[in-house]
Amino acid sequence: MKTILLASALTVSSVAAAATIGLLASAQPLAAEPVNFGQGTQIGRVGTLPALPPELRGLYSQFRREARYFAAFAVHFEKAEGFYIQNFHDAASVRAAALEGCKQYAQAEGCVIYAVAMPESLPVDHSRATGLSEWAADDFTTVYKEKQKPGTYGAFAVSGASHHGYAHGYKTAAEAANTAIAYCKIGVVKDMAELGPEARKYARARGWQNCKVIESRFTPENQS
Numbered sequence: 001m002k003t004i005l006l007a008s009a010l011t012v013s014s015v016a017a018a019a020t021i022g023l024l025a026s027a028q029p030l031a032a033e034p035v036n037f038g039q040g041t042q043i044g045r046v047g048t049l050p051a052l053p054p055e056l057r058g059l060y061s062q063f064r065r066e067a068r069y070f071a072a073f074a075v076h077f078e079k080a081e082g083f084y085i086q087n088f089h090d091a092a093s094v095r096a097a098a099l100e101g102c103k104q105y106a107q108a109e110g111c112v113i114y115a116v117a118m119p120e121s122l123p124v125d126h127s128r129a130t131g132l133s134e135w136a137a138d139d140f141t142t143v144y145k146e147k148q149k150p151g152t153y154g155a156f157a158v159s160g161a162s163h164h165g166y167a168h169g170y171k172t173a174a175e176a177a178n179t180a181i182a183y184c185k186i187g188v189v190k191d192m193a194e195l196g197p198e199a200r201k202y203a204r205a206r207g208w209q210n211c212k213v214i215e216s217r218f219t220p221e222n223q224s
Helices: 054-066 091-106 134-146 173-194 197-205
Strands: 003-006 041-045 071-076 081-085 112-119 152-159 164-170 211-219
Touching (some): 054 071, 054 081, 054 112, 071 091, 081 091, 091 197, 134 152, 164 173, 173 211
Antiparallel strands (some): 041 112, 071 112, 152 211
């Protein structure tokens, strides 16, 4: 039996997909803030499936303890193979990634999604939700906003999978955007290096390695 856990883990990394924004100076965020589902993850089973093979019960217990949305746990019952992945910004993408990882370890078709981790603010079976992962949402609402400095620009970037990066204290919007993307790419490079050739090919085909700015802001000087 092979099992694997993949997750992005940079302190200054990872956010979910929304529209790329124009970088124009303003006293407010330069685009609507990305979708934030808030704190709190719920774990739920998907459909009616048989009991897990004994070999996978430990991995599933780990998933239930540690997974943060968006996450998915995929199983191949006949091969007794399990795979889960977490911290994605998109519910459909994380399910696809879990199924692909399970298939690669089982070396066979037939993997199914056994359980998912979703925001507490959404139904467990909501498979089309897109927004910040819980980890990214936490960074966005706390450290990213708290570190902004008067008279400077900041930016927040995300990959197509689970990474994010942010910047603060820059003289121009372009400098802030480039820095946020650079931090986002640190997490991407690390995770891509740890994947096998087929998994890297799968991720690149879906653009999951690409980082983009989803929020940029100018913080005005304090008014006297």
